[in-house]
Amino acid sequence: MQTTIRNSVTFTGVGLHSGERARMTISPASANYGIWFRRTDIDRGDSMVPARWDAVSDSRLCTLVSNGPDASVSTIEHVMAALAGCGIHNALVEIDGPEVPILDGSSAPFVAGILAKGLRELDAPVRAFRILETVEVSEGEAVARLEPSDIFEIDFRIEFTDAAIGRQEKRLVMANGTFVHELADSRTFCRQADVAAMRANGLALGGTYDNAVVVEGDKVLSPSGLRHADEAVRHKMLDALGDLALAGLPILGRYTGIRAGHALTNKLLRALFARPSAYEIVECGEAMRDRLPGAGLGRTGMAAVA
Known part of the structure; x- marks a missing residue:
């Protein structure tokens, strides 16, 4: 429900x-x-x-x-x-x-x-978008894709010149408590070289070493260090889930992001909904609900974010 x-x-x-x-x-x-x-x-x-x-x-x-x-x-x-x-x-x-x-x-x-x-x-069944056809958008080397799958998966790859991030990739089935246990605590990140440019453009005015991971070359400048060796790609997956949630219903399908960001994921959703043959709305029974994020997650999940 x-x-x-x-x-x-x-x-x-x-x-x-x-x-x-x-x-x-x-x-x-x-x-x-x-x-x-x-x-x-x-x-x-x-x-x-x-x-x-x-x-x-x-x-x-x-x-x-x-x-x-x-x-x-x-x-x-x-x-x-x-x-x-x-x-x-x-x-x-x-x-x-x-x-x-x-x-x-x-x-x-x-x-x-x-x-x-x-x-x-609540007294209403969960509905979801089931992906029926592959939909892909790209900008330069960045790619975002949705393709058919019986479960909701996120597959993400990033590559930065700064050695503190470098090349990272991760793939997760997002059923049940995966997000809470694997991705929720991963923080936003940026390069020190980008901070001045962002602030000159009226951005990152509330950013600190306490609410962002800042890197420079092979160094992590934030005093708390990393929560995960691959925290950067985990955070990109977190962002992708948040942006995909704007579909309005859960998604049953595989999302692949290669150097993708907010804009490309939104462009992907616009491409998806411009092609009605690429998806269908399904009513989720209990077995299908178990394939969605958060199904069955209760207070036991608190240990992952305490």
Whole structure:
């Protein structure tokens, strides 16, 4: 059955790019509601913003959704990954600023908050997009692909000149608690050389060594070091799950990302939905639900993010 969070949970912090403080609350929602953001600081116009692929209006270094001229919310990928990875299908996310708090740069604080409150089943079956035909988009050396599979898998490959990252690849079946145990605590990362350029363009104003892994050559400059030797590719997989969650329903298929980012994953979803023959909507029975992220995940998952 579909789920929502059992009770509301609140997070406070600064936005990675805006540097602005924000208070964000995830609250229960009814069946078939989906995920919506509401800007509580907006008094005029439409404050509701859908967490949906066709509402993405900027995806350079993060994913930003908007409802047009009235309201937008940026850097939503980490909380979207947490919701999807915990198997939350319906929720209202209220926020009093333009950007989701970055917290520690991963999804772990969001996952911990969600699991501490628990999930509630709703009286409606889970539906999913089953991929029927391969869909692929590319830009230069970057590729993003969805292809048929009976389970949801993420296969990601990255390559950076900085030896601290280098070439990394990982493939995971995302059923049950895989996201929580394998990916949720992996933090966003960047090269020291990029920090000045981002800040000159009004980005990364809230970034610190505590909420991002910063590398230079073969050195990890963040004092806490790495949580995983391949933390960078794990975080790219985390981002991909968050961006794919904007499909609006879980996906049954294999996602492959080769040097892909937010923009290319959104371009992939647009290509998918432009080709109706490439997917079908299926109602998930118990066996199929077990192939989706978060199925059966309870408070036992807390150990992975404590």
